[in-house]
Amino acid sequence: MALQNTVLGTVTSFLTSRNALFLVCGWIAYKLLLALWNLSPFHPLSHIPGPKLATATYLPEFWYDVVKFGRYTKEIQKMHEVYGPIVRINPNEVHCNDAQFIDEIYAGVGRKRDKPLHQVSGSAMENSFFATSDHDHHRIRRAPVAKFFSRTQIARLEPQIQLLVQRFCNKLLACAGKDEPINAQTAYSCFTADVISYYSFGESFGFLAQDSWEPNFREPMYSLLQTVFLFRFFPFLKHTAMASSWFVRYLPRDMALLIRTLDTDIPNQIRKTKISTDAGIVRDRPTIFGELLNSDLPPEEKTVVRLVDEAASVLGGGTDTVSWTLSVMTYYLLTRPDIMSKLTEELRAAVKDPLSLPSWTTLEQLPYFGAVMQEGLRLSYGISARSARAATEEDLVYRGEWTPKGSSDAVKVEHVIPRGYGIGMSNVMVHHDETLFPDPYSFVPERWLDDSMQRNRELERYLLSFSKGSRMCPGMNLALCELYLCLAALILRVFPHMRLFETTEEDVKYDHDMFVPLVKSESKGVRVVIV
Ligand code: HEM
Numbered sequence: 193m194a195l196q197n198t199v200l201g202t203v204t205s206f207l208t209s210r211n212a213l214f215l216v217c218g219w220i221a222y223k224l225l226l227a228l229w230n231l232s233p234f235h236p237l238s239h240i241p242g243p244k245l246a247t248a249t250y251l252p253e254f255w256y257d258v259v260k261f262g263r264y265t266k267e268i269q270k271m272h273e274v275y276g277p278i279v280r281i282n283p284n285e286v287h288c289n290d291a292q293f294i295d296e297i298y299a300g301v302g303r304k305r306d307k308p309l310h311q312v313s314g315s316a317m318e319n320s321f322f323a324t325s326d327h328d329h330h331r332i333r334r335a336p337v338a339k340f341f342s343r344t345q346i347a348r349l350e351p352q353i354q355l356l357v358q359r360f361c362n363k364l365l366a367c368a369g370k371d372e373p374i375n376a377q378t379a380y381s382c383f384t385a386d387v388i389s390y391y392s393f394g395e396s397f398g399f400l401a402q403d404s405w406e407p408n409f410r411e412p413m414y415s416l417l418q419t420v421f422l423f424r425f426f427p428f429l430k431h432t433a434m435a436s437s438w439f440v441r442y443l444p445r446d447m448a449l450l451i452r453t454l455d456t457d458i459p460n461q462i463r464k465t466k467i468s469t470d471a472g473i474v475r476d477r478p479t480i481f482g483e484l485l486n487s488d489l490p491p492e493e494k495t496v497v498r499l500v501d502e503a504a505s506v507l508g509g510g511t512d513t514v515s516w517t518l519s520v521m522t523y524y525l526l527t528r529p530d531i532m533s534k535l536t537e538e539l540r541a542a543v544k545d546p547l548s549l550p551s552w553t554t555l556e557q558l559p560y561f562g563a564v565m566q567e568g569l570r571l572s573y574g575i576s577a578r579s580a581r582a583a584t585e586e587d588l589v590y591r592g593e594w595t596p597k598g599s600s601d602a603v604k605v606e607h608v609i610p611r612g613y614g615i616g617m618s619n620v621m622v623h624h625d626e627t628l629f630p631d632p633y634s635f636v637p638e639r640w641l642d643d644s645m646q647r648n649r650e651l652e653r654y655l656l657s658f659s660k661g662s663r664m665c666p667g668m669n670l671a672l673c674e675l676y677l678c679l680a681a682l683i684l685r686v687f688p689h690m691r692l693f694e695t696t697e698e699d700v701k702y703d704h705d706m707f708v709p710l711v712k713s714e715s716k717g718v719r720v721v722i723v
Contacts (some may be wrong), residue, residue: 223249236610243279250425253282256558257421262704265577265618272621276594278607285310285580285614291622291654295590297581297615298661299330305581305662308614314424314707316416319498320505327584336487338666340392340480346669347553349391350677354549356386357677359400361685364722373693373719374405376522380515380678381410387674388510392503393461394479397453407446413512417706441705446660449575454504462499480506481604510667512708513574514674517657519718521568521679523700524635526692526720531637532683535564539683546684552673555680559645563637565675566655571635573619574657574665576702576709580616581663587611619656620702620709628654633701681715686722693719 227248229235237247246252256264268287271279277290282294282471285308288297301303304327315323321333333380339345367374385408399408423430465481475482480503485494490495525532538560543549555561588609593602609615624632628651629639658665665671682690696716703712711717 197568235283235285237280237284237613240278240280240607240609241275242288243275246271246282247280248283248384250282254425262421262577262706262710265620265705268578268618269621273597276596276605277592278590278605278609281578282310284308285616286609287578287580288590289621289625290590291617291625291628292331292592293590293622294617294622294654294656294660296590297617298656298659298664299583300580301662302585303662304328304584306584307663308582310424311614311616313427313579315503315505316419316423316430317505317508318430319501321336321502322505322509323501332489333493333502334663334666336484336489337480337506340478340483341666341668341670343669346673347551349670350552350673351634352390353552353673353677354388356383356390356396356400357549357681358547360678362508362679363400364682364686365689368689368722370586370722373721375716376718376720377512377515377519378405378408378410378717380518381511382408383527383678384477384514384674385409385507385511387670388507388683391670392480392510393458393504394475394477407449409446409450409507409511410515411444412447412450413508416450416508417708420707424542454500458500458503459496462496462503506667509665510670513667514671516569516708517572517675518672518678518682520572520700522682522687522690522720523562523692523695523697523718524571525564525683525687526690527697528635531564531635535560536683539680543680543684546681549677552676555676556672559641559647560637561676561680562647563640565672565679566640567635567637568675569657570623570629570655571700573623573702573709574655574659575707576618576620576705577707578616578618579659581661582613582614583609583611585611588615617656620705622654622656625654690720690723691723693721695719 231244231248232238243252251262252267256267264281268279268281269289271281272287272289272566277288279287279289281287297305304326306329307323307325309325310316312323312325317323321330324330324333346437350447360379360603364374364379382405386396386398386400397409399405419429425596461479462481465475465479466485469482469485484499484502525535538558542554542558549555590605590607594605601704623629626632636695640648640651658668658671694716699711699715699718701711702709704710
């Protein structure tokens with residue numbers, strides 16, 4: 193019997209290992225065949241130039257984005273130097289480095305644009321409209337949220353933002369004389385998180401009300417974003433993130449707070465809102481959940497799980513983007529006294545009392561302030577990594593010119609990007625395009641003004657910070673309202689007392705990305721002291 197068992201065990205394990213070997217060989221053969229297909233002249237993208245390995249496989253993208261972390265954008269830039277303005281960067285995606293093609297890729301609502309599945313699989317908020325691939329489904333999901341962030345709605349919120357701006361400046365000024373430097377982005381993210389939470393959820397997180405700048409959501413948000421490239425290749429790993437709530441008590445304080453907010457507080461708030469909505473109770477201050485639950489979205493779009501993802505994407509989208517833009521502007525303004533004094537002069541003429549600022553729409557009209565804002569947005573990029581769109585009902589025809597390296601003659605380039613295939617651009621490349629922005633790494637607000645010192649609308653077509661078209665940032669009005677009000681108050685009240693602390697241009701200069709721009713890993717951020 194023992195012998196029989198041993199023989200049976202050996203045969204089973206032989207069969208099992210044979211099966212495993214068979215599976216592995218089968219998988220390798222499948223991948224090889226797929227690579228051959230991708231390289232073949234029959235593939236719909238075969239006419240688009242690009243490196244052979246990237247044309248055949250996702251290996252280069254995996255290597256630079258996952259293994260070397262967030263460094264594929266720079267490789268794509270190098271590919272453009274060799275292959276021209278249109279490059280095949282992976283078997284099914286094309287990248288464009290010509291800003292004249294922006295309106296074709298990021299087209300308006302009337303022209304359908306999906307987001308490629310490979311791209312949206314990176315998002316942990318898979319039920320949000322941000323991560324919704326299909327154009328029509330995205331439109332349905334986006335509509336009620338976009339309405340909530342319209343210009344009129346934001347104007348109603350403005351008094352509360354003004355209040356938080358002044359509270360924020362008071363808190364910064366109260367740090368006068370302290371030796372410990374303040375990480376500007378951490379401080380700014382306390383302000384932006386309080387604004388977005390008050391507006392979206394009806395209650396502020398209260399980061400400005402606490403004594404210090406910690407805890408806040410900056411670090412945990414960045415930690416969550418770190419998974420974006422890995423999830424693109426292994427989307428099933430997203431489900432392991434759900435386990436994080438089981439060991440929340442062992443996590444760092446700020447990460448635990450974020451997990452608790454997303455896993456407990458927000459779902460509870462949605463349930464409470466649902467009960468009052470069902471009972472016909474009208475709240476005096478609308479919340480994003482109230483808006484979604486009252487909208488004509490079908491019931492399957494109103495589940496708690498989906499609304500939590502929507503809340504997380506608004507929270508994620510609305511916190512660090514604004515705080516990073518403010519940090520970049522802080523650095524440039526504190527290192528450029530010429531720009532600072534010109535701006536201060538313009539603001540002093542328009543603002544009688546810095547404790548009671550004029551409206552955001554009034555501040556927006558100040559030409560030099562507007563120019564500084566545009567330049568700050570240009571050098572903070574919004575999303576630095578590529579964001580692709582797939583036209584599903586039309587082929588896109590690219591026509592342009594390109595001067596290959598080492599040649600003095602421009603050659604004409606024409607390519608058809610077949611429907612269904614993704615084509616994207618990277619803000620970091622467009623914003624450093626020398627033909628549009630001469631001396632692109634310098635902070636030059638004047639480039640946004642025309643000869644009569646008014647806004648240069650023509651150039652604004654190439655500012656991609658909020659993206660363009662049907663999937664552009666729905667939070668743009670809120671972001672601009674925060675940026676104008678906060679920067680005006682900082683300039684008039686805080687910057688005269690603020691000094692940079694061991695901060696250089698390296699601390700704001702793009703190095704790699706995680707979807708959002710990142711500086712060199714060893715940077716300690718933009719740090720300031722109040723004197
Ligand atoms: C300076 C501030 C901001 C910048 C530069 C910015 C930038 C962007 C960009 C470039 C996109 C397009 C992403 C893509 O192509 O996949 C986007 C989308 C988005 N942003 Fe913002 N954003 C900012 C502030 C905000 C705020 C305050 C909110 C809060 C409501 C927000 C919420 C979103 C959402 C929900 C999306 C997804 C839109 C969609 O897929 O239709 N953002 N943002």
